[in-house]
Amino acid sequence: MSYIDLKTPPKREDRLNACIAHAGTICEMAAGKGKKSCLQNDGDRSFTQGNICLLLPALAMLNTLPDNVVLQHSAVGCGSCTHSQNANVRFGSNARHGKPKDGIWLSTAMNETDVITGGEEKLEQAIIEADRRYKPFSITVVSGCVPGIIGDDIDSVVQRVQPEVNARLLPVHCEGFKTKIWATAYDAVYHGIGRTLLRSGEQSPDADGLSPYKGLERLPYTVNLMNVSSMGKIDELELERLLNSLRLEVNVFPVFTHPESMVKATQAALSISTCPTHDDYFLSYLEERFGVPALIRHMPIGIENTGLWLRDVAARFDREQDVERIIEHEEKELKAALAEFRPLFEGKKVFISAGEFRALATARLLEEIGFTVVGIRSFHHDHFAEVEYEKLAKSSTEDYVIDIANVQPFEEANLLRRLKPDLFLGHANGNGTASKLGIPTHAIYHTALAYIGYKGVYEIARRLHRELKNPIYNRKLADNVRLPYRDAWYETSPFSYITKGDSAA
Amino acid sequence: MSNHYIERPRYTCAQGGAAATVTALPGGIPILHSPSGCAGNFAWTQNGGSGLQVGGYCGTLAIPSSSIQERDVVFGGDDRLREQIENTLKIMDGSIYAVLSSCVTEVIGDDIKSVVSDFKRKGIPIVGAETGGFKGNSYLGYDLILKSLFKDFLDRDLEKKKKRVNLWGIIPSYDPFWRGNLEEVRRLLEQLGLEVNSFFLAEDTIEAIRQAGSASLNIVISHAYGLEAAELFEEIHTTPYISVPLPIGASASESFLRTVGKTAKVSSKLTESVIRAEKKRYYRYLEPLTDCITDLDLQRYAVVIGDANNATAVTKFLADDLGWLPELTVCTDQLQEHEQERLREQLKHLESRYPVTLVFESDGSRIREHLKEKWPATGAGRYQNLFSPAFVVGSSLDRELALELGAPHLSVSFPVANRAILDRGYTGFRGGLRLIEDLIGAVVAGR
Structure with a gap:
């Protein structure tokens, strides 16, 4: 029995010993390999700032699905983040189908009565009504904290109602208080997809006992390119270009994929992840149940990492010679193009903040174009990233700080005042602190911008060059606004509020 | 719904x-x-x-x-x-x-x-x-x-100051135009010689907020929001309140000033002179647009969609100041019956007497059906009385409706995803001019 047979997926702190509170350094994190016990008991913070829960990344994926209605079962506020994510849905639909389209999301808006009497009945009616009104191919029923805490069982509601509706119903569990690792979101969505749209066991087994979804054939040169919404169309195109040059067909999965055509993922010859933080849960499922092997290391961000990523793919198809030729050509062209930007970057100090893999891969990219990394904040830590810390420990001449923190801008403000970097790269809604300190800032992720592959390196460099040519906006801002922290806070160690588990080295 | x-x-x-x-x-x-x-x-x-x-x-x-x-x-x-x-x-x-x-x-x-x-x-x-x-x-x-x-938080048992008022009813961030809307109302009240605490503007201080109980009048710019707070305020600090609609444009601002002036015991001489001065400026600036309003045929049918503050207030402005034809007004809030009644009441007394249909509908995709009901297709072939030329004033979620109608669109009510807003507001005389700029600007954007 695997995780997918359970009603709900396990949380990542249980499945991967993932942690969110740790004050470390690059050398310590890299040396942690094999003796990572210091991180197995996660720390705690006795002061915390708000961040996100798994519901947000889950909705970021679900809202993109064409012909799908997202039905949020919780209080009315859960899922209002969609107002921002809808911009990505519109932009992404336009990039893929030439027309912006709003997502359809509904809320059962549980009220005080529902909390007391239970919300299953209301959810049942909502599903039936949504099915009739919008006639979607699928309805994703997403639970928030409230049903989680009062004990509504969305799985049995779905089971009860399914015979009465045309839409395929996918339960997705996003009870925010149950996990502090919001990357559990990817498991939650994949869990819903696996258990409903890609149910295994109905296919007729071939020689090795595994075959694609029933009635479908294996596609020997098609690869799944996994995208959970961390890449825009522009980045997909770059990776497709590179994979095409290895004579491979690409099936992007699952964002913006019609739920009906998701079965294609079981036909591929290989699944390729761009980020282990996203995909390990589902790739195991595709491998175990449909015989689709997976590649899940290296993120194709930066010159070296893109090459490593491509080489791994090529090796699976015996195309090692082709790949060397491609890489050599790509790198030569790229390095020449980067030359004009490099002098402005050389020696400038940079601090990076994002999801663990993205932060580490981007750090390596920034080194490659001339920056010096002085600190990284990873939103969480698990063992998949050890190899990335090693890469960075090797390429750096000095040790620097690694803050494992689910954002926590107060630690960041303190660190940035000490480190005084010349540039800060952070996630959406996570650049404000650096901006108010007058540091030039750049978004480390945005679906309208290019970050991935060789083209991504060039475009990041081009954008950073543009921003560093005139960083006066943030400087003026810093002269005129202040952060909400007491002066005394900056005199204290940035990690004073990490309590247990901080037994670094 | x-x-x-x-x-x-x-x-x-x-x-x-x-x-x-x-x-x-x-x-x-x-x-x-x-x-x-x-x-x-x-x-x-x-x-x-x-x-x-x-x-x-x-x-x-x-x-x-x-x-x-x-x-x-x-x-x-x-x-x-x-x-x-x-x-x-x-x-x-x-x-x-x-x-x-x-x-x-x-x-x-x-x-x-x-x-x-x-x-x-x-x-x-x-x-x-x-x-x-x-x-x-x-x-x-x-x-x-x-x-x-x-x-x-407020200090209790303070002595009342005759000219001191508190102002609220416009919600930070969830009315994206909150700063501009509060600022212009505050400015108008100051014109009446009142001392204003508005809680959320750059001029406000925590000390003044603590002293809010010394106000002689609370002015709630809403028929739905902040009213329970106003009741409680009166109970604890004995300050009475009035609840008035969001005053957008000249007509609404004029009656706003008269209502507040009267309740706050401002001399009618002062009130009338403020109204005169404001209107003089308003029409002096509007005057040069008049040629183009006629020449470019800028009158529009309209669907107005918004929260309880904006839906009826914008409708009134379109009907009574701009001379547009707001056929359908949709309030997307789920309101109680007495709150709905107050909104209906606002549209019953339009100066233009334009027969606006007001519906309460929280499901945006049903607005098209309400419009069909209000404006059924008549005629055929080359003789059709279409809902055109039209304009959709609403939120950024109403762009799809506008697209279907082939009408321009302006986001004025939450969510506003497609505009950057700092201190722009539509209240008062100045806000009325802003709204005209933005509406007409959207109509002539391709010019």
Whole structure:
């Protein structure tokens, strides 16, 4: 029995010993390999700032699905983040189908009565009504904290109602208080997809006992390119270009994929992840149940990492010679193009903040174009990233700080005042602190911008060059606004509020 | 309208409305007693709906949160909250701290009142509000936190100052035009010689807010929001209130000034001279647009979609000032019967007597059906009386309707994803001119 047979997926702190509170350094994190016990008991913070829960990344994926209605079962506020994510849905639909389209999301808006009497009945009616009104191919029923805490069982509601509706119903569990690792979101969505749209066991087994979804054939040169919404169309195109040059067909999965055509993922010859933080849960499922092997290391961000990523793919198809030729050509062209930007970057100090893999891969990219990394904040830590810390420990001449923190801008403000970097790269809604300190800032992720592959390196460099040519906006801002922290806070160690588990080295 | 779901709710929950309200207070620090994700959910909501305004002094992911976990759910979160408040006071530099509870902490029965009052006894400027999301939407959250503020933060038994008034009813961030809307109303009140505390503007101070009980009149610019707070204010501090609609443009502002002038005992001579001066300026600036209004045939049918403050106020402006034809007005809030009645009443007394149909509909995709009912297709072939030329004034979610109608569109009510808004507002005489600029600007954008 695997995780997918359970009603709900396990949380990542249980499945991967993932942690969110740790004050470390690059050398310590890299040396942690094999003796990572210091991180197995996660720390705690006795002061915390708000961040996100798994519901947000889950909705970021679900809202993109064409012909799908997202039905949020919780209080009315859960899922209002969609107002921002809808911009990505519109932009992404336009990039893929030439027309912006709003997502359809509904809320059962549980009220005080529902909390007391239970919300299953209301959810049942909502599903039936949504099915009739919008006639979607699928309805994703997403639970928030409230049903989680009062004990509504969305799985049995779905089971009860399914015979009465045309839409395929996918339960997705996003009870925010149950996990502090919001990357559990990817498991939650994949869990819903696996258990409903890609149910295994109905296919007729071939020689090795595994075959694609029933009635479908294996596609020997098609690869799944996994995208959970961390890449825009522009980045997909770059990776497709590179994979095409290895004579491979690409099936992007699952964002913006019609739920009906998701079965294609079981036909591929290989699944390729761009980020282990996203995909390990589902790739195991595709491998175990449909015989689709997976590649899940290296993120194709930066010159070296893109090459490593491509080489791994090529090796699976015996195309090692082709790949060397491609890489050599790509790198030569790229390095020449980067030359004009490099002098402005050389020696400038940079601090990076994002999801663990993205932060580490981007750090390596920034080194490659001339920056010096002085600190990284990873939103969480698990063992998949050890190899990335090693890469960075090797390429750096000095040790620097690694803050494992689910954002926590107060630690960041303190660190940035000490480190005084010349540039800060952070996630959406996570650049404000650096901006108010007058540091030039750049978004480390945005679906309208290019970050991935060789083209991504060039475009990041081009954008950073543009921003560093005139960083006066943030400087003026810093002269005129202040952060909400007491002066005394900056005199204290940035990690004073990490309590247990901080037994670094 | 469905009884079992709300389509694309055009607000967030009570805690989100309360958090945005606290962030907008001078030196306001919200402290969420909730799981970790609530603050981020609000940040993304504002990012997508509040005209690109996210946060403030202490907003978005800087907001302290007890970030309770499963074990707190089992054992109770009071201790964690106590620890969080203690450390918040050490780290965060604020002039007022507000603890806001969430769905989870309310269901498990955490007692924020007693935790907060322990800190209050030590002289900490702190209040608490029970803002669990299942209680209602962001507008309710605004009301709830104002009530706590009036009850637990304001000084009591102050001597009334004759010319002093408080102003509220426009919700920070969830009316993306809140600053501009409050500023212009404040300016008009100052023209009447009144001293105004408006809680959320750059001119406001925490000291003046503490003294809010000394006001002789509270002015609530809403027929739906902030009214329970006004009742409570009167009960505790004896200051009466008036509830008036959002005054957009010359006609509405004129009657706003007369109503307030009369209630605040401003001499009618002063009131009338302010109205004269404002109108003189308004029409002096509008005059040169007149040629193009006729020459380019800029009169439009309109569908107006908005929250309880905006829907009817914008409609009145279109019907009574601009001479447009607002056939259908849709209020997307779920209101109680008496609140709905107040909105209907507003449209019954239009100066133009234009027969506007007002519906209450929380599911945006049904607006097309309401319009079909109001404006059934007549004629055939080359002789059709279409709903055209038309304009859709609403939120950014109403762009698809506008596209279907082949009509230009302007986002004025939450969510406003497609405009950057700083201090633009549509209230008052100046706001009326802004709204004309923006409406006509959208019509002639391709010119």
